[in-house]
Amino acid sequence: MSPAARALIAPFEAMEAFREASELKAQGKDIIHLSVGQPGRTVPTAVLESVASAMKNDALGYTDSKGIPALRQRIALQYRTRYGVEVPVERVFVTVGSSGATFMTLLTAFDPGARVALARPAYPAYPNMLQATNLETVFLDTDESTGFQPRVSHLEALPTPPDGLIIASPSNPAGTVLPPEELRAIAQWCKAHGTKLISDEIYHGVTYGDAVAQTALAFSDEAFVVNSFSKYYLLPGWRLGWAVVPERFCRSFESLVQSFFISPPAVSQVAALHVFDHLDTLDAAVAQYAVNRDILMTTLREVGMRGLRHAEGAFYLYANVSGLTNDSRDFCRRLLHEAGVCAVPGLDFDAERGHQYVRFSYAGEQAEIEEACGRIRGWLGTS
Numbered sequence: 001m002s003p004a005a006r007a008l009i010a011p012f013e014a015m016e017a018f019r020e021a022s023e024l025k026a027q028g029k030d031i032i033h034l035s036v037g038q039p040g041r042t043v044p045t046a047v048l049e050s051v052a053s054a055m056k057n058d059a060l061g062y063t064d065s066k067g068i069p070a071l072r073q074r075i076a077l078q079y080r081t082r083y084g085v086e087v088p089v090e091r092v093f094v095t096v097g098s099s100g101a102t103f104m105t106l107l108t109a110f111d112p113g114a115r116v117a118l119a120r121p122a123y124p125a126y127p128n129m130l131q132a133t134n135l136e137t138v139f140l141d142t143d144e145s146t147g148f149q150p151r152v153s154h155l156e157a158l159p160t161p162p163d164g165l166i167i168a169s170p171s172n173p174a175g176t177v178l179p180p181e182e183l184r185a186i187a188q189w190c191k192a193h194g195t196k197l198i199s200d201e202i203y204h205g206v207t208y209g210d211a212v213a214q215t216a217l218a219f220s221d222e223a224f225v226v227n228s229f230s231k232y233y234l235l236p237g238w239r240l241g242w243a244v245v246p247e248r249f250c251r252s253f254e255s256l257v258q259s260f261f262i263s264p265p266a267v268s269q270v271a272a273l274h275v276f277d278h279l280d281t282l283d284a285a286v287a288q289y290a291v292n293r294d295i296l297m298t299t300l301r302e303v304g305m306r307g308l309r310h311a312e313g314a315f316y317l318y319a320n321v322s323g324l325t326n327d328s329r330d331f332c333r334r335l336l337h338e339a340g341v342c343a344v345p346g347l348d349f350d351a352e353r354g355h356q357y358v359r360f361s362y363a364g365e366q367a368e369i370e371e372a373c374g375r376i377r378g379w380l381g382t383s
């Protein structure tokens, strides 16, 4: 890809909206962020104390490129306890966020020009990363009937099987979960058609009610799984995630990581290791998201937004605003400037139909969500 072509990669609207809102806030405006997917809560003080102690007592130099063994073992153990799946520790790589894990996966798994499918609306970094790594994006247009998740039928409808498929469950922007039997069917289809499956499981742990987010590893040893400490584990700014890599790709994944990153950040690995001692606190944050979700969903429905019924995980609502506007970017701009609420136009996730959608994040504190709901109601004249 030429530098000029790379310059054409679309900006990330969620981050741009976040920046604009932060600038308004710095000017003294009263802004509520329902834009970025960042947990409102921080990790328990005990985790920070462990980090402070490591900073005093350890050199915190480079670590093994795959991450510190104790953390990799703890991640492998999590697969046994949470999903009943055995994952050999040799296949676990600690990475620079799940972003780093996805980037390394794309470079490891595909030759330039390979075709990689993903559901649209999509987390925008995927098509952008595919473009930057000279891979072709094949969009699978999904709708509210499947909660914007792909089905085998979407894959069957392609003229030829793609080289790869990226799935995300729970998803961003819709917060929907692929039922385990659908995930199994997709994993089996991928195996049968030589399609490499990449399962983004960054929102695992953040599910509500009866929703079950199963790992793709339960159905395939050939899947690449990427995950993160940014969401459920409350450590977004520490830039740490992980990948579980199929055995035959481990050596090349490792070599790439050595050259691109040397190692994941040592100090963040200390935090990540200790956060596993506080799963109760993490689960309490999820319980709060569930309350926030219900408050926000009620308001968005009342003001005339639609398409919210499937949101069972992550901390987003992808609202159909076509009853209110046909221009989600203008809608979000006015919502920010006139009501002080920052949300993200759906165009970030779907250049074709995103003008009819807005993504709201409810990862903040309940009081903020309530205040935002009051403002949305007042702004739309429904209070």
Ligand SMILES: Cc1ncc(COP(=O)(O)O)c(C=O)c1O
Pocket: 037, 096, 097, 098, 099, 100, 123, 168, 171, 172, 200, 202, 227, 228, 229, 230, 236, 239, 240, 241
């Ligand atoms: C679906 C999805 N995947 C990956 C990421 C990247 O997260 P990180 O690099 O912080 O792990 C995000 C961030 O919001 C996301 O929503």
